Amino acid sequence: MKLFDTMRKDLTELNLENEVRIYVCGITAYDYSHIGHARNVVIFDTLRRYLEFKGHRVKIVQNFTDIDDKIINRAVKEGKKALEISCKYINEFLKDVEELNVKGCIRPKVSEYIPQIISAVEKLIEKGYAYTVRKDNGYDVYFHVPAFESYGKLSGLSTQELERHRIEPDPQKKDKRDFALWKSAKEEDFNAESYFDSPWGPGRPGWHIECSIMSSDILGVPFDIHGGGMDLVFPHHENERAQSYALFDTEPVRYWIHNNFITVNGEKMSKSLGNIVKIRDVVEKYGGLALRYLLISAHYRHPLDYSEEKVIEAKKSYEYLQNSLRNADMEIAHIKTFQGGREGEEIPSLRDGFVEALENDFNTPRALAVMHELASNINSRQFSASLKSLEKAFDELYTMMDIMGLIKDYGRSPVLGEDDREKITEREEARKRKDFKTADMIRDGFKKRGIILVDTKHGTRWYVA
């Protein structure tokens, strides 16, 4: 399988063992999550599902940043502790991703890794990669960028560009590009109770070190895939790579994969720009799987400009696939109930086209197009295809939808026994006589058992609600 590796700046054939270890940078928990965050989560969940389909065992980690300036600011504003704020929004995030049918993964929090972070910072000082700077309440610790020779390799930024990007001005820094590993506590940190004892006095970790530590602790080094939105390439991932390399004396990540943004009128969806659409608002109106469909309907390296019309389209497309799957299923149940078997037309397999799309830089829109072709073949041949072919087509579409995460709580149409068969026949006869009272009564009886009857031009079919 080929993916675009940010480090090699090229499509790269992945060389993976049976177990694949993935780390994806997660949210900073200080507000409800928006659909930009959802895109990131869904893309890596879909990649995970595809790798599992290929037979890999996937160990996937997505962290929560629960110590951060933005969390502390909000806590101070609301007169709360930082962990109260982060805990609330972590729970809300988990509810959102459940709606998006995201599989469970390992979800560590920075606050659970303070001792490991402190030891790593000590080690970086010992190895000559970091230094301390005196502050009011103790010391800040900075990573010294010139000590790490290949700094800048991941983002490909020149020294001038790197210097221009600096966002932590501090005259005590030895180099403009140096970044914080440990921040000595300030008044707001005390107010929000977001500080920890350390050899450098009370303080808290800088942002980047958390991901170096959580990823290496849970997955080991090197691990296979590091994911995140493309905004994280610099400085977050550049710094993470530098710290991890300095700690473990090896390239820490085998492949760096970055997703492009959800945009609104061409601008990144982000809280600071005030153009966000919350996951839950879309889910409530259109359903989680319609949103999921939208999020994979664009290639992961392309921006996806959000509009409500696009969600409406996505919902229609998702329902088309779902209905086609059900059509195949209902016909299979019908044949098995009333005929036992059926000879007929073939529905061609499109498995190769689907796999090829995903093997080639994880082209989910192309994979969805293949699924639509299969769905359309099912719909046009459902009443004339052989039972064997319908069963194959059902399995194929089901598997593809499952890889895309578009199957949730699917109940198969059951093969009916003698009594039900008679009831269906009785109802069809009642309908012919225009005895709708009897027909409705029988239909309601099935409905009470969770079986929905559908009248087609070829007779009654049914599915499980």
Ligand SMILES: Nc1ncnc2c1ncn2[C@@H]1O[C@H](COP(=O)(O)OP(=O)(O)OP(=O)(O)O)[C@@H](O)[C@H]1O
């Ligand atoms: N608009 C977006 N489109 C796609 N991915 C995004 C978008 N916004 C954030 N992400 C990704 O979601 C993950 C969690 O991001 P994080 O909580 O740091 O959000 P953020 O970039 O600070 O968002 P905001 O600016 O809205 O606060 C990261 O991998 C980030 O790259």
Ligand SMILES: [Zn+2]
């Ligand atoms: Zn990270």
